[in-house]
Amino acid sequence: MSSPRAHCAGRCAGPGAADVQITVTVNGSAFTGDVEPRLLLIHFLRDHLGLTGSHWGCDTSNCGACVVWLDETPVKSCTVLTAMADGHRVLTVEGLERGGRLDPVQEGFARCHGLQCGFCTPGMMLTARWLLDHNPDPSPDEIREALSGQVCRCTGYENIVRAVRWAAQPQGGDGHGDHRLAPGGSQ
């Protein structure tokens, strides 16, 4: 992945404001570069770093397709300026898989049909991971409450709740991944 500085050199002639230099650690890798002060974090991640797993959906922080972690907290990256992430850590869906092993939340979503079009899924999974880190055995109502700031247009939420419940169970971490979920296992 190339440095964001190279991408930004020339494209940040925004109206008036001088670029700001930032250092952001994304999924464990540090990026330093100059960005427009107005650049939204979601666009930085997608357009500058090429991390297109996070999606942009609404502009008004209602849908949550853009949820990433800023340090330890899920945020809606369509309403966070990149400059606000300076000196902080960002976790995106691309950082959920560790050492070639899916996070139980990722596997739960696939096993329980917790996704259809896949557009809201990264944001949902990041919030779900945060929930499980803070409440390892959430009730269905607690899962619904945790995800209530996000929108899924496909699943009617039922299977998302099941997916998070699955990830909370002991077998959620047993590493016995479904073979269909292996890399290269599909188109």
Add this chain to the structure above:
Amino acid sequence: MSATPEQNGAYGPVPRKEDARFVRGRGTFVDDIQLPGMLHGAILRSPLAHARIVAVDTTAAEAHPRVEAVITGQALAELGLAWMPTLSQDTQAVLATDKVRFQGQEVAFVVAQDRYSARDALELIHVEYEPLPVVADAQRALEPGAPVIRDDLPDKTSNHIFDWEAGDKAATDAVFAAADVVVSQDMLYPRSHPAPLETCGMVADSDPVSGRLTLWSTSQAPHAHRTVYALVAGLPEHKIRVVSPDIGGGFGNKAPIYPGYICAIVGSMKTGRPVKWVEDRSENLMSTAFARDYHMHGEIAATADGKVLGLRAQVLADHGAFNATAQPAKFPAGFFHIFTGSYDLRAAHCEVTAVYTNKAPGGVAYSCSFRITEAVYLVERMMDILARELGMDPAELRMRNLLRPEQFPYTCPTGWQYDSGDYPRALALAMEIAGYGELRREQAAKRERGEYMGIGISFFTEGVGAGPRAQMDILGLGMADGASLRVHPTGTAVLGVSCQTQGQGHETTFAQIVANELGISPDDVDVVHGDTDRTPFGLGTYGSRSTPVSGAAAAMAARKVRERARIVAAAMLEASPADLEWADGKWRVRGDPDKAKGIAEIAMAAHSSLELPAGVEGHLDAEVVYNPPNLTFPFGAYICVTDVDAGTGQVSVRRFIAVDDCGVQINPMIVEGQVHRGLADGVGMALMQVIAFDADGNCLCGSFMDYLLPTSVECPSWELGETVTPSPHHPIGAKGIGESATVGSPPAIVNSVMDALAPFGVRHADMPLTPANVWSAIQGRRLRTDLAVT
């Protein structure tokens, strides 16, 4: 054709092939595509709902250092592209030249070096408007003196679009005249919006050297779009490639062709570089295909003891500023005339009048099965209103009037031939799951205590899988779909289909269909879709037509492969093809079943040096086009339990029981997911979602701050049941399921709330049943939910 397929174990709730990439954030949506040298487009939109364009000054925008091109309506007019045909034989402005006709209409297009600069440059375009009087209320569109919106059309002197009717008026009038009981009700199915989480967009890449035009597009119908681009722009169709990559939800929103797509294409042709255009959420809500907006008057006639005799409806249809509804051409009101629903009645007649208003175009979208949503809502509300009039339980009234299994195939009073069904069984199952009798007792006890609980029922009949080509075409293209199936020497297969998933899991379901027919594993079948260069022609995915049409095509292609394999297998087994039978996934010698060959062995032989018998040229590949002989008719019985706070008007959906019958299920897990989605749609439409306007035509619901979608806390934990009544004419007995729950759930919820409000004498209130709306209804005041509350 057998109605119930031989099952080789490939059907079942297997996990989806798609998910390996989606859970890793490795899907490829249109906005994820980055091409070298790619530019970014943005659209300037009208702030006014109706205004004459006096002047457009783009000087400052063109001077912006990062702007590559500014395209106006005038510039498009010089190319003959300022207007484009709609899917309803009307025209729609690509970029406005004379007037703007709705708020959010496309006025100019900027191409710049990056996203933000394109947006900046929009601010530099100065448009002088001369405001005109606005028609925001469909009910006033035909008043004398109403401003004429479409003065671009020759001799147009009003906002009238069409009158259309179905059924036997005289017979219906006679039935009504003789009936013991007639009840009528005005009701609005308000304007809604599908709001897929991914908005619409395109990356257009025009190669000036080869003349190739590659379009990565959010399209539910890539092949149809390719043909339309060829026709509209006069481009050679073989030079156009439409690619629909992963699509972030569609629900009908991505069936039409939008001005932004044309602008991206023109932008790329003009600059010689790829141009990406992705609309924002407000653009999506304010300008792309809305749904519904049907102002309906229903009348139902019955005997005093509850035998329904007839149904009438008069509809005023608000089509917005351009008639751009997307449905088979011979059905300007879609399939609304299936409005007799699931009941055995003598006569029915409906009339639909469509009008232009200063609102965004569209109308047929949002999982509506070409307006069966509106039809089912009307009849199911009328059944409840009749039940109350008669003092009958609504379940009992429905049971009394449902079509009986022996009546199938059944031709309804407006001419649809329902293929199969067992309706009483489905309703009985839903009532059993719900514990209907106990719920009624609970309700009675709560009413004694001043608590308002409602129990609502709906029973729906869908008609999906358009359609028989003699009756159904879009822009002259018959509604058939192709499938191509290649079988590699080692016995793995690649299926190409013309339908386009937007999350429905086609890569899995269609692999299962082929695997089941060929006796191989779904893992050994890859499904290719969404690329017009790699798949056969077909009309795409909407109206729940993928499994009914493309699913049938896939099965038929596999059977064709199987028949070719039979000839090769006969040569391998030194038997006559006539002496072979297909059993347990292999061709076997009749009477000696151990002598058998599976597809993998046969495929290798078909590619080998084996001397091939007549009838096989050397491989097993097959291609078919499937012309559906009829629609398939899924159905279901839904029961919704709500609790209403009479002090605030807040409705909560406590339980929702859904029994669906979509015929043979290929992947029950995916079927269940499809039903869940539609039930959430019902909660949204019944309780929250509306695209409303003020008197000046300002869209009041142009963001997710104002257009409220159901979240996990508004949706209950769905309770599902199923019956399986195979379609007798579909190769694998399947029916569509994608829209059933969206069609069936809104009336169940509204019926439930009206049932809760019965003690207040409230008979009807229009969707969405927001707290303010419900509270007003309790106070005896009915709101126009489609207009600003004044």
